[in-house]
Amino acid sequence: MSIATPALSVLDLVPVRAGQTSAQAVAASLSLASRADELGYRRYWFAEHHNMPAVASTTPPVLADAAAARTSRIRLGSGGVMLPNHSPLVVAEQFAALEAIAPGRIDLGIGRAPGSDPVITQLLRQSGTTSDVERFPDHVRDILSLVSAEGASVRFTSGGTYDVHATPAATTVPEVWLLGSSDYSAQLAAAVGLPYVFANHFSGQGLERALEVYRSGYQPSEAHPEPRTFVTANVIAAPTADEAEARALPNLRMTARLRTNRPLIPLETVEQAVAGAADFDGLGESFMASARANWFVGTGDSVAAELRDFAGRHGVDEVMISPIAGSYEAESTDAAAGRVQTLELLAAELGLAA
Structure with a gap:
């Protein structure tokens, strides 16, 4: 499948x-x-990570709210909220509030x-049964x-129900997406009828296996009659290939630190x-080489061409x-x-609607 010009979105770990x-x-x-909003990017998501010296993206809804005040067109949201860390009602209320702040622009x-x-996982999950991963x-x-206009109902074993709404009078709702790096979420998204x-x-x-599982097992829902998906990628674009490779080094070395269990640093x-450059042994070097092989690093025109091919191979019209x-x-x-430069070069090469 050929995708002439895939839409671009952004995932930010801050x-x-x-x-x-x-x-x-x-x-x-x-x-x-x-800047992504000005350049015509489709959506901007904040990740959720905790207790990492190099990552300030701990609270996606807070960051999405701040971004909403600085943008006018781009969709905003989480990539993603790690649901076992939170009460479903709290998550629903946070994103219902975001939808009220920026109607029609919120992704959950x-x-x-x-x-x-x-250790951090245990601290985050001190919330009783809501922390049960098996109940995901x-x-x-x-x-x-909870985020729908109809709301949810709590049914008591003794009889009767209790209505619960994430917001009093919703006219629009955030769009819910499931994220994953294995077949599990692909199967669940297909079964529930979610992007x-x-x-x-x-x-x-x-990647190929997960997309096949999702598409082949998809059960249409009212909101999403067809399967809908896009793919993510680590990307660096610069005026020269040498600069792009140099700007890749800090994150390559962070990857090696993570994989070899070294202390994390900014x-x-x-x-x-x-x-x-000489800090890592052969194992660390192999982790960096493996990561680099999966990244898109180069000049604006070369990376844009690779992203077009990537989107076409996987049959998607969007790359985050x-x-x-x-x-x-x-x-x-x-x-x-360097990150602004990446967005600007790719927007120019792919002709995003600024």
């Missing part, structure tokens, strides 16, 4: 580089969201993974009911990454990019020059 405060990292991401992407280490399908269905996104930027393995600058370009030490800590 990276924190060396010497940068959380406030500066958030300011840089909000500025990036505003839901994931099943914890998004952190076991029930909690997804609960949210779908689905495979976390290719995170895993890179099993994202290195390009200069720090180059200076530490995670712009992971690192920063040089001289670049402002209040902005993300």
Whole structure:
């Protein structure tokens, strides 16, 4: 299948580089969201991760609210809310409120993974039975009911019901997506009749299988009569291939740290990454090589061509990019020059509707 010009969207983990405060990292991401809106990107999602020195994206609904105040067209949401960490009612209320703030522009992407280490996961899940991962399908269905105009009903064993609404008078609802990096969420999304996104930027393995499971098993729903999906990718575009590869180094080295269980640190600058080139042994180098093979790194025209091919091979009309370009030490800590550059170059090459 050939996709002439796939739509582009953005996934943001709000990276924190060396010497940068959380406030500066958030300011840089909000500025990036505003620029994505101006350039014609379709949606902008914030991830949920916890207790990581290089990631400030802990609360997607808070960040989406701040982005809503700085944008006018782009869809905003979560990629995703890690549902086992939260009460379904709280999630439903947060995103119903966002939908009231920016009607018709809110996406609620839901994931099943914890998004952190076991200690933080335990702290987040001190909420009784709502933390039961095995009840994930029930909690997804609960949210779908709670955000609808009809609401949900609690049925008592002694008889009778109690109506619950995430918001008093909804006229529009957030669009719910299921996210995953295995067949599990693909199967659930198909069974419930929801849109689905495979976390290719995170895993890179099993994409074809997950899409086949989703599409072949899809059960139409009233809101979504046809299966709907897009793919994610780690992306860096720069004026030259050499610059793009240099800007990839900080995140490649962060990947090696994660895979080899080294202490996590703020994202290195390009200069720090180059200076530490000998830090990793063969295993670390292999992890970096494996990650790099799954990323899209190069000039604007080369990356745009690769993304067109990627979308065509997987039969989707949209690619959500995670712009992971690192920063040089001289670049402002209040902005993300490499990430802005990536968005601008790809928008120009793919002719996004600015």
